[in-house]
Amino acid sequence: MIVALIAACEIGFWVLLAAGLACRYLLRMPRTGLALLLCEPLLEVVLLVATALDLRNGAEPNWAHGLAALYIGYTVGHGHRTVKWLDGHAAHRLGGAPRPPGPPRHGMPRARHETKVWLGTLIGAAVATALLQLAVWYVDDPSRTTSLEDWRLTAWRAAGLHGLVTLTYWIWPKKAPAGGSPAEPDPGKERVGR
Template sequence: MVAQAQAGQDPFVLYLIVACEIAFWVVLASGLLARYALRRPGLGGALLVGVPVVDLVLVVACAVDLRTGGTPGMTHSLAAAYLGISVAFGPYLVRRADAWFAHRFAGGPRPARPPRHGRARQRHEWAMWLRCLAALGLSSALTLVMFLIGGPSTVELWNFELQLAAVTAIWFVGWPLRLTLFPPKADDHMEGKR
């Protein structure tokens, strides 16, 4: 952070990302605790609606920072990536957390683990990768908006997007494509458990 400040970058956005990440988990946990531990489903639902609001605050603050002369850089790209990942994976994460809280506090069934082999595993890995692709798409769209707001000096914003694209490509080859082309046999799965 000191190096960023010395390079002319205001650490405001970085601090905001950290605050929003903490707020995301606090709001999520508060909503689930209210819903199940306190048996207040209305309050819990209202708190869970606040989860995406945390992300919206981050994006608006980044846009305002750039519009008012903030130095564009990786922290702005990181904010766009954070929002993309949160929107793409957030509903899945909230559903999984909700199922675990229902199991723990309301006597609900134990949530199923993600499938480990067969076509179900392939479908799961493709669904997760599509979420990753959606996160990249949303992050790139937000970066484009920040690029348009910030002017030509914001070329640096795209460096982080290229890294995200590389991660998305590696994920594609390493999981869904590999499991589709070379599906693990049920016997291989059982041998791995021994």
Template sequence: MIVTLVLAAEVAFWVVLALGLAARYLLRWQKVSTVLLVGLPVIDLALFLLTFFDLRGGANASWTHALAASYLGFSVGYGPSVVRWADGQFLHRFGGGPKPLPAPKYGTARSRHEWAICRRTLVSVAITLTLITSLKLFTDATGTEVFDQWYWRLGIAAVVNLGIAAGYSVWPKEPPAGAIVEDGRIVGRSVPERADHS
């Protein structure tokens, strides 16, 4: 049952996101759009609560229960950035807005970008592990040892993200020779001066 609920929640997240943006840019229903977009985390919260009560009801713990917890963690940590990304794409395609800028690739701008990703990951990991721990402590479900692997896997994900962000801070990525860079993005190429042979 939990697998079905996880799949339904995943589909519902993207459907509600699309409906919220369509209401904003195609129908100009700003209030409806706001309600739909603000309500996105409710989908993952409902999934987690159903997971909690499923375990309280005597279900054997499985990796899908932990996955449901990770959805809520992801929604809190990464949800706002996902909505901003989708909003920028929708605004460009249907609202006459500018084309969204790509992520910065060079210099300190790239470092800031990687630290922002790292912060989202750490928030997601912290919330997910807290929720998984609550499933172990407050449900009396059997087989919760299956949750233990999530601790070290998510721990590894956090350490990797920290390492990447720190690496770009210590060793900033340099742009190619001759590139004109603004805010970590290549915006043009410098033209070498020609020798005057006259």
């Protein structure tokens, strides 16, 4: 049940996002579009409540509960950046706004950008860890919560790996091509994941 709900929340995220952006820019209903975009966090609240109810009703804590915590953590850490990025591109393509600037491509500006993205991963790992710890306390049976504790390690391994990749931008900054500015952004080429 939890896995299906995670999939439904992910699909719901993109449906609400598309509907919100369509209302804002195609239908020229900015308030309705904003209201739809602000409903996005409700999906995570639904997932959190459903996971808690599932555990309260005696479900065996397993990988699906851990995945739900990681999903919510990722959304908290990266959801706003994703929505902002897509809103900027929708405003450009559908609303006539100027093209949003992309991230810096070279040097220290790129390293700072990658660090900001990594901070989102750290926030996601912290949120997931807090939710998993609350679930461990909620279940209150160490023999049943081993899998939840393993997911905390997974969250921090992902954050650590992302941190190592980010560190490479500081140690070996990419040099600008001859004649180019090291801080020159590449319009529209920001990588965004959900």
